[in-house]
Amino acid sequence: xxxxxxxxxxxALGFAVGLACAGLCLYMADNFFYTMDSRSVAARILYDRGVxxxxxxxxxINRGDLAGxxxxxxxxxxxxxxxxxxxxxxxxxxxxxxFGGEQDEPDKAGCALIKETxxxxxxxxxxxxxxxxxxxxEYSFYLYIDLKFPLADDLKQPGEGVLLLYRLRYWLIVAxxxxxxxxxxxxxxLMVSAANKAAGKETVQGLLAGVPFDLLTLxxxxxxxxxxxxxxxxxxxxxxxxxxxxxxxxxGTLLGVLFALYFTELAVRVRQGGVLRRTLVYTLLxxxxxxxxxxxxxxxxxxxxxxxxxxVSILExxxxxxxxxxxxxxxRPATPIRQALLLWxxxxxxxxxxxxxxxxxxxxxxxxxxxxxxGQEDYRVDTSGMFGGFREHGENLNSxxxxxxxxxxxxxxxxxxxxxxxxxxxxxxxxxxxxxxNYAELICGEKTENGRIEEYAEVLFRQSGRLKKLLEDLIEAxxxxxxxxxxxxEPCEVGVLLTQAVGEYQQRMEEKELELIVRQPEEPVxxxxxxxxxxxxxxxxxxxxxxxxxxCSRVFLSIEVRxxxxxxxxxxxxxxxxxxxxxxxxxxxxxxxxxRNMEGSGLGLSIxxxxxxxxxGGMEIVTDGDLFKVILNFEILT
Numbered sequence: 293x294x295x296x297x298x299x300x301x302x303x304a305l306g307f308a309v310g311l312a313c314a315g316l317c318l319y320m321a322d323n324f325f326y327t328m329d330s331r332s333v334a335a336r337i338l339y340d341r342g343v344x345x346x347x348x349x350x351x352x353i354n355r356g357d358l359a360g361x362x363x364x365x366x367x368x369x370x371x372x373x374x375x376x377x378x379x380x381x382x383x384x385x386x387x388x389x390x391f392g393g394e395q396d397e398p399d400k401a402g403c404a405l406i407k408e409t410x411x412x413x414x415x416x417x418x419x420x421x422x423x424x425x426x427x428x429x430e431y432s433f434y435l436y437i438d439l440k441f442p443l444a445d446d447l448k449q450p451g452e453g454v455l456l457l458y459r460l461r462y463w464l465i466v467a468x469x470x471x472x473x474x475x476x477x478x479x480x481x482l483m484v485s486a487a488n489k490a491a492g493k494e495t496v497q498g499l500l501a502g503v504p505f506d507l508l509t510l511x512x513x514x515x516x517x518x519x520x521x522x523x524x525x526x527x528x529x530x531x532x533x534x535x536x537x538x539x540x541x542x543x544g545t546l547l548g549v550l551f552a553l554y555f556t557e558l559a560v561r562v563r564q565g566g567v568l569r570r571t572l573v574y575t576l577l578x579x580x581x582x583x584x585x586x587x588x589x590x591x592x593x594x595x596x597x598x599x600x601x602x603x604v605s606i607l608e609x610x611x612x613x614x615x616x617x618x619x620x621x622x623x624r625p626a627t628p629i630r631q632a633l634l635l636w637x638x639x640x641x642x643x644x645x646x647x648x649x650x651x652x653x654x655x656x657x658x659x660x661x662x663x664x665x666x667g668q669e670d671y672r673v674d675t676s677g678m679f680g681g682f683r684e685h686g687e688n689l690n691s692x693x694x695x696x697x698x699x700x701x702x703x704x705x706x707x708x709x710x711x712x713x714x715x716x717x718x719x720x721x722x723x724x725x726x727x728x729x730n731y732a733e734l735i736c737g738e739k740t741e742n743g744r745i746e747e748y749a750e751v752l753f754r755q756s757g758r759l760k761k762l763l764e765d766l767i768e769a770x771x772x773x774x775x776x777x778x779x780x781x782e783p784c785e786v787g788v789l790l791t792q793a794v795g796e797y798q799q800r801m802e803e804k805e806l807e808l809i810v811r812q813p814e815e816p817v818x819x820x821x822x823x824x825x826x827x828x829x830x831x832x833x834x835x836x837x838x839x840x841x842x843x844c845s846r847v848f849l850s851i852e853v854r855x856x857x858x859x860x861x862x863x864x865x866x867x868x869x870x871x872x873x874x875x876x877x878x879x880x881x882x883x884x885x886x887x888r889n890m891e892g893s894g895l896g897l898s899i900x901x902x903x904x905x906x907x908x909g910g911m912e913i914v915t916d917g918d919l920f921k922v923i924l925n926f927e928i929l930t
Contacts, residue, residue, distance in 0.1 A: 296482065296485055296486075299478050299481050299482060299485075300478070300482060300552065302474070302478055303474075303475055303478035303479060303482065303548075303552060304545060304548065304549055304552075306471045306474040306475045306478065307471070307475050307544065307545050307548040307549070308541055308544075308545040309467070309471050310467075310468050310470075310471025310472055310474075310475060311540055311541045311544040311545060311548075312537065312540075312541050313464045313465075313467040313468035313471065314468045314540075315537040315540045315541065316457065316464050316537060317461075317464050317465055317468060319537065320457060320458075320461050320464075323336055323337060324336065325457065325458055325461045326461060330439070330454075330455060330458045331402075331403065331404045331405070331439065332404070333454060333458055334404040334437065334439060334451060334454050334455065334458075335404040335405055335406050335437070337450065337454045338404065338406070338437060338447060338450060338451060338454070339406055341446060341447055341450070342370070342406035342408075342435045342437065342447075343406070343408050345368065345370055345372070345435055345447075346372065346406070346408045346410070346433045346435050347408075347410070348364060349361045349364060349365065349372045349390070349433065350410060350412065350433065352364060353374070353388065353412070353418070353420075353425070354412050354413060354414045354417070355414070356414075356416075356417070356418040358388065358418065358420070361388075361390065362390050365390035366390070367443070367445070368443060368445040368447060369437060369438045369440075369441045369442065369443050369445055369447050369448060369451070370435055370436060370437045370438065370447065371389070371390045371391050371403075371435075371436045371438075372389070372390045372433055372434065372435055372436075373386035373388070373389045373390070373391070373433070373434040373436070374386055374387045374388040374389070374420075374431055374432075374433055375387060375431065375432040375433075375434060376429070376431060376432065386434070387420050387421070387423050387431075388420045400436055402438075402439060402440070403436035403437055403438055403439060404436070404437040404439055404451075405434060405435070405436055405437075406434075406435040406437070407432060407433070407434055407435075408432075408433050408435070409430055409431070409432050409433075410430065410431065410433065411427060411429065411430045411431060412425055412426075412427050412431070413427060414427070437451065439451065439455065475548070479552055479555075482552060482556045483555065483556055483559045486556045486557075486559045486560045486563075504570055504571050504572045504575070505558075505561060505567055505568075505570050505571045506571040506572050506573055507571075507572055508554065508557065509554075512550055512553075512554040515546070515547075515550045516547055516550055516551075520543070520547070605640055653677075653678055653682045654682075656673065656674065656686075657673065657682070657685060657686060657689070660672075660673040660686070660689050661689065664689065672690050673686040673687075673689050673690055674686075675687060675690075726760075728752075728756045729753065729756045729757060729760060732749055732752045732753040732756055733753055735749040735752070735753075736749045736750060736753050779822050779825065779906050779907060780822050781820045781821060781822055781907065781908070782820065782821075782822070782823070783818050783819075783820060783929055784818065784819055784820070784821045784822075784823050784826060785816050785817065785818050786817045786818075786819055786826075786851055786858055786860060786926075787812045787813075787816060787817060787851060788816075789823065789826060789827060789830065790810075790812075790830060790849065790851065790860065791810070792827075793827060793830035793831060793834055794808065794810060794834070794849065796831070796834070797834045797835075797837075797838055800838045801837075801838060801847065804838065804841065804843050805843055805844045806837075806838075806841055806843070806844075806845060806846070806847050806864075807845070807846045807847065808846075808847050808849070809846060809847065809848050809849070810849045810850070811848070811849070811850040811851070812850070812851045813851060813852075813853060817851055817853060817858045817928060818928065818929040819858055819909075819926040819927065819928060819929055820907075820908065820926070820927070820929055821907045821908075821909070821926060822906075822907055825903045825906065825907060826903075826907065828899070828900075828903055829899075829900045829903050829904055829924065832896040832897070832899055832900045833862050833896075833897075833900055833922055834862075835896060836896050836897065837862065837864045840864075840866050840867060840868065840920070841864040841865060841866065841867065842864075842865045842866065842867040842918070843867070845864070845865040846864075846865070847862075847863070847864045848861070848862075848863040848864075849861070849862055849863075850863075853928065856927065856928055856930075857925050857926065857927055857928060858925065858926050858927075858928050859923055859924070859925050860923070860924040860925075860926075861921065861922070861923050861924075862921065862922040862923075862924075863919065863920070863921045864920055865918050865919060865920070866918050866919075866920045869918070870915040870917070870918065870920060872915075874912075874913035874914060874915055877897055877913055877915075897913070897922075900922075904924055907926070908926065908927065909924060909925055909926040909927075910924070910925045911923070911924050911925075912925075
């Protein structure tokens with residue numbers, strides 16, 4: 293977050309500096325910095341100040357104070373020469389000059405020259421040498437500005453600034469281009485980082501996160517328009533005056549910041565999805581739609597039909613009133629019009645009765661379809677009073693309900709028979725199997741010199757124990773599926789029970805070099821569950837993890853609390869390819885090891901899901917490549 297803030301600050305700073313450089317480049321281009329020499333540029337920029345100096349010298353001479361004019365020029369970084377109007381084309385030299393003594397051309401060559409043609413206004417003008425000034429003539433004043441600026445006057449600071457800009461005129465272009473590249477790079481980084489955070493499901497919150505997108509667009513457009521108007525207002529006098537640069541920097545920088553904020557926020561919302569859903573227009577339309585749905589649910593179909601019918605009739609009546617008004621203005625006979633209105637009224641009454649009757653029949657059929665969809669297969673439609681296709685459709689619905697009832701009854705009978713068969717066979721097998729196990733245990737305890745007998749007895753004891761476990765699983769799966777297990781719900785702390793179950797399997801996991809990572813919230817999480825059945829669920833899932841996890845991998849067990857529910861998550865990496873859909877893994881006798889080389893009946897997940905549902909919880913299996921994840925969820929006890 294700090295890095296993005298630093299990049300945004302760098303972007304804003306680069307934008308401001310780049311605009312300043314670009315504005316100065318425009319100013320210099322409009323004042324011929326790139327096509328004229330430095331003296332001509334200085335003369336152009338300092339022209340107004342130079343003309344003021346010339347007029348001051350003219351006023352001194354007009355009063356006959358030549359010494360004062362000379363002293364005034366000596367106090368500044370300039371000198372003045374007085375010529376006839378076409379003096380340079382016809383005269384050998386100036387009439388009057390403020391230069392001290394004879395001036396060499398190289399001194400003048402290093403100065404900026406400003407020429408101003410004006411006249412004198414005094415009735416009594418002094419004579420300069422052999423020449424007498426006249427108010428009838430116009431004279432040319434030549435102002436030479438010393439670009440070294442040895443004295444501190446009002447020409448020094450602007451003149452030195454002009455010369456500095458002239459020396460930096462090409463470097464400012466380079467600086468503007470560099471700032472442009474920097475801003476583009478920073479903007480690209482802000483867009484990519486914002487999109488990546490949104491794609492990574494991280495919480496990307498900012499000042500604009502809660503603003504609807506259409507309102508954000510409106511505000512950004514208004515801000516951009518205001519910035520552009522401010523910049524345009526500052527550029528009214530074009531670029532020959534540097535006064536437009538501050539408005540360009542301020543308005544342009546604000547415009548660039550708005551641009552970056554808007555598009556980075558757009559990148560986040562596009563990456564997260566649902567841009568259009570987070571708009572005021574969408575919210576308003578959804579509200580209107582929900583209102584219509586509520587109206588449809590609260591008002592019967594007949595009522596909606598009446599409302600629509602009356603609305604159409606009002607529209608037709610309004611149109612008819614306009615037609616009558618036009619007829620009245622045209623002085624046509626009114627008797628045919630009255631007859632037409634009577635026929636129109638009679639037609640509307642008959643149509644109203646017919647439409648209301650059809651709406652009533654449709655409502656009955658709709659109620660029947662909704663009841664059957666909710667599982668009421670014994671619901672019957674009253675077809676009395678119906679006609680044509682409506683009666684046929686009602687009879688079809690009744691036949692469909694009877695067919696569904698028969699199919700459900702046969703399915704339930706089949707399930708009960710299957711469950712009863714499994715239960716009875718399992719019970720019948722348990723008695724002889726118990727005898728086999730007991731005698732196998734006795735044989736294992738007998739001492740014999742024949743080593744093969746001991747080996748055979750051990751295999752017999754182990755496999756008979758496996759068969760006993762399978763029968764117990766079959767009985768428990770049958771009871772869990774039919775809901776015949778006794779469930780005693782009571783407050784249960786999930787974290788304690790999970791820790792105890794993990795302790796039972798700690799040694800087996802260490803033998804397979806499985807690294808167990810358990811994450812639980814600091815506060816206890818209590819749910820309503822049957823401790824015995826919840827323990828069996830944990831036992832089945834941890835047993836699966838020990839049997840099917842890849843050696844030298846990690847196993848993650850976590851308890852998470854979200855939206856008032858507790859989620860117990862089991863994650864592990866499977867040693868086999870999980871090419872079986874999660875829904876199929878939840879069925880009985882389905883195993884992740886299709887080669888069936890591992891011990892197991894394929895009932896563990898089915899039993900776990902049935903026991904979880906009996907306790908009011910839910911179970912979900914998620915597979916992704918070799919990742920196997922089981923998510924249990926229960927409502928938190930408050």
